[in-house]
Amino acid sequence: MAKMTMVQALNLALRQEMEKDDSVILLGEDVGLDGGVFRVTDSLIDQFGENRVLDTPLAESGIVGMSIGMAVYGLKPVCEIQFSGFSYQNFHQIENHAARLRWRSQGRFQVPMVMRTPYGGGVRALEHHSESREVYWAHTPGLKMVIPSGPRNARALLISAIRDPDPVIFYEPKALYRAFREDVPEDEETMPIGKAQIVREGKDLTMISYGAMMRPTLEAASELNAKDGVEAEVIDLLTISPLDDNTFVQSVLKTGRAVVIHEAPRSFGPGAEIVSRLMEKAFYYLEVPIERVTGYDIIIPLFSREKAYLPNAHRILRAARKALSN
Amino acid sequence: MFGASQVLLILRRLVGLKMPRKEIEINDKIEYLSVLDENGNLDKQLDPEIPDEILLKLYRIMILGRKFDERLLNLQRQGRIGTFPPISGQEAAHLGSVALLRPSDWFVPAFRETAAEIWRGRSLESVILYNNGFNEGVNIPQNGNDIPISVPVGSQIIHAVGLGWAAKYRQTDNVAMVFFGDGATSEGDFHEGLNFAGVFQVPVIFVCQNNHWAISIPRSKQTRSKTLAQKASAYGMPGIQVDGNDILAVYAAAEEAVDRARSGGGPTLIECVTYRLTMHTTADDPKRYRTDEEVEQWKQRDPVPRFQKYLVDKGLLSEEKIAGIESAVLEEIQAGVDKAEEQMKTLGNPMHMFEHAYAEMHPYLQEQKEEFARQLAEMNEEGTHG
Numbered sequence A: 001m002a003k004m005t006m007v008q009a010l011n012l013a014l015r016q017e018m019e020k021d022d023s024v025i026l027l028g029e030d031v032g033l034d035g036g037v038f039r040v041t042d043s044l045i046d047q048f049g050e051n052r053v054l055d056t057p058l059a060e061s062g063i064v065g066m067s068i069g070m071a072v073y074g075l076k077p078v079c080e081i082q083f084s085g086f087s088y089q090n091f092h093q094i095e096n097h098a099a100r101l102r103w104r105s106q107g108r109f110q111v112p113m114v115m116r117t118p119y120g121g122g123v124r125a126l127e128h129h130s131e132s133r134e135v136y137w138a139h140t141p142g143l144k145m146v147i148p149s150g151p152r153n154a155r156a157l158l159i160s161a162i163r164d165p166d167p168v169i170f171y172e173p174k175a176l177y178r179a180f181r182e183d184v185p186e187d188e189e190t191m192p193i194g195k196a197q198i199v200r201e202g203k204d205l206t207m208i209s210y211g212a213m214m215r216p217t218l219e220a221a222s223e224l225n226a227k228d229g230v231e232a233e234v235i236d237l238l239t240i241s242p243l244d245d246n247t248f249v250q251s252v253l254k255t256g257r258a259v260v261i262h263e264a265p266r267s268f269g270p271g272a273e274i275v276s277r278l279m280e281k282a283f284y285y286l287e288v289p290i291e292r293v294t295g296y297d298i299i300i301p302l303f304s305r306e307k308a309y310l311p312n313a314h315r316i317l318r319a320a321r322k323a324l325s326n
Numbered sequence B: 001m002f003g004a005s006q007v008l009l010i011l012r013r014l015v016g017l018k019m020p021r022k023e024i025e026i027n028d029k030i031e032y033l034s035v036l037d038e039n040g041n042l043d044k045q046l047d048p049e050i051p052d053e054i055l056l057k058l059y060r061i062m063i064l065g066r067k068f069d070e071r072l073l074n075l076q077r078q079g080r081i082g083t084f085p086p087i088s089g090q091e092a093a094h095l096g097s098v099a100l101l102r103p104s105d106w107f108v109p110a111f112r113e114t115a116a117e118i119w120r121g122r123s124l125e126s127v128i129l130y131n132n133g134f135n136e137g138v139n140i141p142q143n144g145n146d147i148p149i150s151v152p153v154g155s156q157i158i159h160a161v162g163l164g165w166a167a168k169y170r171q172t173d174n175v176a177m178v179f180f181g182d183g184a185t186s187e188g189d190f191h192e193g194l195n196f197a198g199v200f201q202v203p204v205i206f207v208c209q210n211n212h213w214a215i216s217i218p219r220s221k222q223t224r225s226k227t228l229a230q231k232a233s234a235y236g237m238p239g240i241q242v243d244g245n246d247i248l249a250v251y252a253a254a255e256e257a258v259d260r261a262r263s264g265g266g267p268t269l270i271e272c273v274t275y276r277l278t279m280h281t282t283a284d285d286p287k288r289y290r291t292d293e294e295v296e297q298w299k300q301r302d303p304v305p306r307f308q309k310y311l312v313d314k315g316l317l318s319e320e321k322i323a324g325i326e327s328a329v330l331e332e333i334q335a336g337v338d339k340a341e342e343q344m345k346t347l348g349n350p351m352h353m354f355e356h357a358y359a360e361m362h363p364y365l366q367e368q369k370e371e372f373a374r375q376l377a378e379m380n381e382e383g384t385h386g
Helices: A007-022 A042-047 A060-073 A085-098 A133-137 A151-163 A211-230 A245-255 A270-285 A303-309 A315-322 B003-016 B052-077 B091-100 B114-118 B124-131 B157-167 B188-200 B249-261 B290-297 B303-313 B319-344 B350-354 B361-384
Strands: A002-003 A023-027 A054-055 A076-080 A114-121 A142-148 A169-171 A181-182 A197-200 A205-209 A231-237 A239-240 A258-265 A291-295 B106-108 B178-183 B202-210 B239-244 B267-271
Touching: A002 A007, A002 A142, A002 A303, A007 A151, A007 A169, A007 A181, A023 A060, A023 A303, A042 A054, A060 A076, A060 A085, A060 B188, A076 A151, A085 A114, A133 A142, A133 A169, A133 A239, A133 A270, A142 A151, A142 B178, A151 A169, A151 A181, A151 A231, A169 A211, A169 B202, A197 A211, A205 A211, A205 A245, A205 A315, A205 B350, A211 A258, A211 A315, A231 A239, A231 A245, A239 B178, A245 A258, A258 A270, A258 A315, A270 A291, A291 A315, B003 B178, B052 B091, B052 B114, B052 B124, B052 B249, B052 B303, B052 B319, B052 B361, B091 B114, B091 B178, B091 B202, B091 B267, B091 B303, B124 B319, B157 B178, B157 B188, B157 B202, B188 B202, B202 B249, B239 B249, B249 B267, B249 B303
Parallel strands: A023 A054, A023 A076, A076 A114, A114 A169, A142 A169, A205 A231, A205 A258, A258 A291, B106 B178, B178 B202, B202 B267, B239 B267
Antiparallel strands: A002 A181, A142 A239, A197 A231
């Protein structure tokens, strides 16, 4: 076991998967010599050469469209879109083709590609570098949408995403790239896509989140325990689509109370879907209305005010206490 | 040793470039290839000398494509199929090019290449099924390298680059040939596709069927460029403009491009100058935006009689043979229509819509499918399911 940042863990996943399978090809802007602007692909070009790690022209639709062609051929392209804020320039390739070619071709072709891209706020970046738009992809049939929350699960989930026969949108919480280190085993480790994880057990309240919001959520859960004597159960979704409702429904059947936390805007956000599933599957067990702690329905402000926009432990605590109050 | 442009450059360096320049000449020189004239007379020096059996197969599929198009229009007008994009007038452009592909090459169509799809082995009944709103109409064989048609204009262009790159990476000599229209050249994906192809030197042939109209927008409003082929030079690849209604010219240009791609020489853009003789799709009325006179002029350049005359002159066709081919083709079309109508009787089950969404159906989708199945059963019982 080595202590690694998420950047290092993702790099390890790519390196090991490329060693194992010569159909894995990396492509994107600055992924070669520069090793990616966040260094996730650092030095992979030295080991695998220009024929496995492609520095492409600056064109997101081209990168994704080329990946689709490679994937249809039978390769496993992993493309990097430098910031999720630029992925709207390739949105049509994902929506029109990556998500549909299996269906359109009646199963003759599949698109086993991964689109990796950093998302989310908290790093004092420029406009278009901080938003959280996972629902665009989660709403698109034919895609899978994965968001890890730490070095170890990022490594395991990326390997699973590369091996998945369907296109996977892999959002990397850039605020966590170097925020902390975790033990990451050298031996290969995978995690199932479409499966949430209970990261803290409890009986009083269910807290559901993912990605960069896991840290303030866990902080709030500890605080609830220390100050209020409340045992909150915390669930890390890990996959946004297909959403593992069973894990959080089972939890709410037990607790009767839930808070959903995400940094994406509130309306039509992942929380809306999570709450709907709870209405369908746990309504009679709910003691109080479900709380949502989210970004607001505005463009995330430029960085001097982004902290005000992003959910934090304090806001999560207030919502949790409200959910516990009756 | 030096070309004219290099001489000019050297002169300019010697003399110095006088700014501001008064008259600027835009470099839009492009080679234009035509082998058969409008009446089907051959320029003997340019005859690509296509083997007889290929010529006859091309002719048969050209007639099949044309007659099938007419039959589809007829079926559509009777309400027996849905909206479809007719190909009449463009058969030479897409047949003359696709004929150079091997089965293992990648065929990446837009949506107005039906004769090329038939050349690649697509059945007539599958076209009818698809145009009747059944996914089962896309029935690519498991080893077939034919991508299904792509509706969003130009978006398929870049896929050919990925396919070509992969073919090269796997050290095959397969190529990818992608089709699109004049309107597609305005799309960003045209630029990104050709730019990537140039950078990665992939074995891809870009075939533009310039039919002069993107629904109601004429070619002149699509781009200020004199030709579409000249755009190739900006991407560092060869471009050629051919008479797209002259199947020999299309074949000759495609042969050169495919050979170059196969032997590692990189991509080519071929602009086939052709004309859509009927409507964009059956939902369109071209009389709103173009004149009958223009259509009449292009009917004079129809690719079918020109090719037919060449084959007659060559002694490969006679009036008798022409009539024989036509009646055989009409029979084939009738058989296709009959087969499609027979198959559609068994395709009513809407449960099929849940197929092929994912490699493995996820639990919530499984729940939705079961819910739908229950509702369907109940509605069938009540007689409320139309």
